[in-house]
Amino acid sequence: MLTLTQHLPPDEDAVTHFTLSLTAEDRTRSRHRFTTEEGQAVYVKLPRGTVLRDRDRLATETGEILVLVIAKPEPVLTVTGNSAIDLVRAAYHLGNRHVSLEITATYLRLEVDSVLKSMLQQFGLTVIEEVAPFAPEIGAYGHHHGH
Structure with a gap:
């Protein structure tokens, strides 16, 4: 078994030996077998x-073997609105509930939750259940909380 102890930033030119597809929760596990x-x-x-991001790389102690981390597609809710303020308002309400949230200019993404889906739809937002990579914000203090 390889032990990966080095966390390296993305590098499109780096040659990797293996690929590790991890869910958002898996990418928060700093000590785990995969x-x-x-x-x-x-x-x-x-x-x-340590929180791993999509395209990060991991290496053995000697740096000889590199592993590419990929955000594994998982069940999520993808939220879109008619304006940026719609998404800001939704992010505010989700943040008050300490929901892990991916924030982009055009959509929000969160773990599947029927109660939150209903709330967001009541705000007039479009909510689609899909399987997609999930990259939630790490948070102000550098850790991720899954609920």
């Missing part, structure tokens, strides 16, 4: 509180 897409068992051993 299996790469190629079937290689790996143990991620990073400083506590």
